[in-house]
Amino acid sequence: MHKRKTLQDVALAAGVSKMTASRALRGDKDVSQRSIMRVQKAAREIGYVGNHLASSLAGKATDLIGVVLPNLENIVFSHVLNGITETLYGTGLQPVCGITEYDPEREYEVVRNMLSWRPTGLIVTGLEFPADTAKLLREAHIPVVQIMDTDGDPIGGCVGFSHHQVGFDMAQALVQSGRKRIGYIGCGLGQDNRAQKRFDGFLAGLQQADVRLVAQRQDPGFSSIETGRHLTRALWQDHPDLDCIYYSNDDLAAGGYHHFNDLQIAIPDQVGLVGCNGLDFISGVPGRIGTTRTPRHEIGEAAVRMILQAVASGAPLAPIKQELRPEIDLGLIATQPPATPDP
Amino acid sequence: MHKRKTLQDVALAAGVSKMTASRALRGDKDVSQRSIMRVQKAAREIGYVGNHLASSLAGKATDLIGVVLPNLENIVFSHVLNGITETLYGTGLQPVCGITEYDPEREYEVVRNMLSWRPTGLIVTGLEFPADTAKLLREAHIPVVQIMDTDGDPIGGCVGFSHHQVGFDMAQALVQSGRKRIGYIGCGLGQDNRAQKRFDGFLAGLQQADVRLVAQRQDPGFSSIETGRHLTRALWQDHPDLDCIYYSNDDLAAGGYHHFNDLQIAIPDQVGLVGCNGLDFISGVPGRIGTTRTPRHEIGEAAVRMILQAVASGAPLAPIKQELRPEIDLGLIATQPPATPDP
DNA sequence: CATGGTGTCAAAACCGGTATCGGTACCAGT
């Protein structure tokens, strides 16, 4: 077994005590310039790499920010994580990421595991948690920020947007632009309650406008372009009179886009497609697919800022909601009425 | 300041010693069933959450696997990370992820920071490292696995594929399928030397087939569908006689696809598009865009297995390469000769 | 010259666990 270099070794090599070496490396005061030089030189020469375990244990505070996300295949969360990472860069803090796969049990384990590293702050996804997980978060005594969703009561800080509102607004916008025969295609509703909230809001929006949802297709699995294509085919076969389809996200909408493209059905003239998230794909076909541009990167940023502020002030994070308004982009749907307008 | 519950508190509440409590919670032997029950009950009641810092420091081994990736916006690396996470799940080990943004200096910091957590193993991206970073890796005395690339000499384990070969094979395949007037579009060549390797291999493959690259367009930034569209427009304006474009990745190819779609130029009849990675988008337009399907999830899996094996055997990881062959899929290009064949 | 402040450093206590080792208590064998 190899014996790693320790601070003691550095001190020995530099001819000072452990303490002085520690202070010198951390840039503490009360160390002579001469000692600093010698310690740094010694550390470099013997290839010393500090031990975060020891320093964090002794210092009672780590430089970790726990981030709990449901999934990383979904690029939405990658973007959030990126926002977090970028904002954290340079602050001396570091993100540690845990994945739950939308599994509450796994989520509990991940949160617990995070907390056992005594992080400085914690960012978790969503507002709803099982009782035991919520207990952990409440009693963590560190700043906790819940992200992505604002439809509910946060435990600590909260940054995101209302998915219900997003669905509602989109329904209203579609009806206003003249679409009346609207279908819905969604994925993973059982696991992802935010998609469910959007759908609920969408239905509420339609109802308020006195428009009925013509039909829907749902799939329990993860969303993908492929799935979007299949569901669209199925829905269209039964309801070729639709003038608009609302998808629970952009991946599915992209699948629909390809399907209608193959059929040479004009988008959005004959049928309008609307997704959610404003992914790269959407800007690849400018104006063709409507979407709600969600501020993913910004959510990551805001969450970090909330934590930084709480850490700086030393006060625990009170339940505060920060609402970031997503932006609806109907693209060409906004300007082009459906090809076969309602009588 | 709030005082966190410690093992001592649990022990006190359970009426046993700290040691017994420790053993009971970890499922060590030499503890009576009665003590186990009482300790577990006490721990639950006072809401005890272990301290990984302390246990790792005392136990001389963490349950961490460091993962160093250049970027997470790029879904390729998300997939790798997912493969790692999934394979690690249930082993008791946990991934910690660091992002370098292709910046060597930042990479050094990230690796150093990782090592300071004394992880059980380390997974890093790529084969080439600056001298100081390489030194860190060599002297880490833990299993190090380098992923994504096999064109070079690894420090420890190595899982990936040859990007040179991928480019080379694609060139050969395209020429064999009858494409002769070939252009190239790429991104971020300065930072991402794997894209550069593919390009080099591609050129070598063309040369061997006695075909000259007609033209190329490159952009220093990150790849995106938008960028692919712009570069394609630019390239096509100057060279409307191309019968094939090779893109450094699928995002760019998707941009090209949209561009030609708008122009109503037949794909792949008039111009064939080929990317790299086999992303979801490609299967969304089946057969229309060629690609090289890279085993991203598998790379993550294999890297973890290498580390697990090294940990189990206790031996340091010798420089071993594991080559995973990507799979070329030309789609319709394979069966449809270009519309205006070479005379 | 005594006094006190300042800059520099080292010894010791401590952070919250685990490894080690040496005890008890209890039972079976003789």
Place this chain on the structure above:
DNA sequence: ACTGGTACCGATACCGGTTTTGACACCATG
């Protein structure tokens, strides 16, 4: 009754840093 083995438990010494405390040298001041 004595021995030996086994199951269980706890005191103690760490792990590798940081914080605290205090000592010492040096200088300026009254």
